[in-house]
Amino acid sequence: MKKITAKAKKVKYSRGYKSDERACYIMLLPQIIGxxxxxxxxxxxxxxxxxxxxxxxxTRFVGFDNFRILCKDTQYWKALLNTIMYGIMKIPLELPIALILAVLLSKKIKFKGIYRGIYYLPHVISLALIALTFSNLFNHFGVINGLFTKFGLFDAPKDWFNNKWSAMFIIVLADIWGSFGVNVLYFVAALANVPEDVYESAKLDGATNLQCFFKMTLPLIAPTLQIILMLSIIGTLGINEMILVMTNGGPGGSTFSAQSYIFSNYAPGMASGTVNVGYGCAMSLVTGLILATITGTYMKFSSKLNDIY
Structure with a gap:
């Protein structure tokens, strides 16, 4: 009798499990199809x-001709170098800001939920709107030039987008404002998993707040930091819309990233005249392989972060 009951329970559990599994696949089906x-x-x-x-x-088959032309396309390689420069300029600014704000939001302060919502809000705003906002702030008659000339920092309004490096800095600033909020929430979630008794033990041993942060907090959130840094690298190397809206590669194509250069010059509807879409696809393929190599190299050399704690 007991064997029959156990077998019935097993069959019932198996049917329930399969039913739940089917429901999961049905819910995932629209995403899989998309x-x-x-x-x-x-x-x-x-x-x-x-x-x-x-x-x-x-259409005609040309073999490796597109890739041979790509090797000599200096404008593309300059755009690819700009893509790496955007990452070098953005990530060392964005992640420390996000981590510091996350540490502050992890403290017992009033209206903590409201602050988290405010920091996350730019992430849900369209990138085009963010780009237009920063373009208006830094244009010739914008708020920034108005404030600087009013307080005597500039004798005349500055043309921020007429110089490659100032234009790139503004693009990076706008991109940071649009994306750092989600990293704040990631860090807050990571910090919430750090046991309080770890800090209490450290304080009893005479550790300062700074020592607790560098010797306790950072090692404990290292695996999460690895993922956040990887997502930041992928997001920064894929920068596109912000550049197209703010500068469209100007001045003189000097602020193009690899993806914005391809989209602006070889995407049907964006490029002027007759373009070789196949060549644009070849550039996209090479760009994807290069960016995947960068990300894969980072993941290989950052795997030690998982072994810290």
């Missing part, structure tokens, strides 16, 4: 076009 239709299919299509000359009218 991923296949809007990511996998275009990716395979672009990879196939990379070996052809395609001008939206005719």
């Amino acid at each position: 991923f296949c239709v809007f990511t996998i299919v275009p990716l395979v299509w672009a990879m196939s076009l990379a070996w052809t000359y395609y001008d939206m009218i005719s």
Whole structure:
């Protein structure tokens, strides 16, 4: 009798498990279909076009010709170097700011939830709106020039977007404002998992707040820091819309990132005249491989962060 009851329970559990599994797949199905239709299919299509000359009218196979031309395209390699420069300029500013704010929000302060919502709010705003806002702030008659001339810091309004480095700095500033809020929440979640008794023990041993932060907090959140840094690298190396809206590569194409350069010059509807879409696909393929190599290299050398604690 007991064997029959146990077997019935096992069958009932198995049926319930399979039912839940089917429900999970049904809920995931729209995302899976969307991923296949809007990511996998275009990716395979672009990879196939990379070996052809395609001008939206005719197609012919050219083999490695697109890649040979790419090796000599100095404008593309300058844009790729700019992409790396955006990462070098942005990440060392964004992550420390996000971590410091997360530490402050982890303290017992009033209206903590409101502050978290305020910091996260820019992340849900359209990148185009953020870009337009910062363009208006830093344009010739913008608020920044008005304040600087009013307080005597500038004799005349400065043309911020007429210089490559000042334009890149403003793009980075706008991108930080739009994305640091989500990193604040990631750090807050990581800090919430740090046991309080660890800090209490350290304080009993005479550790200062600064020592607790560098010797206790950072090692304990190191695995989360690894993921946040990886996401920041991927997001920064994929910068595109912010540049297209704010400068469209100006002055003289000097602020293009790799993706914005490809999109502006080889995307149908954006580029002027007849363009070789196949060459643009070849550039996208090479760019994707380079950025994947950078991310993979980072993950390999940062794997030690998981072994800290």
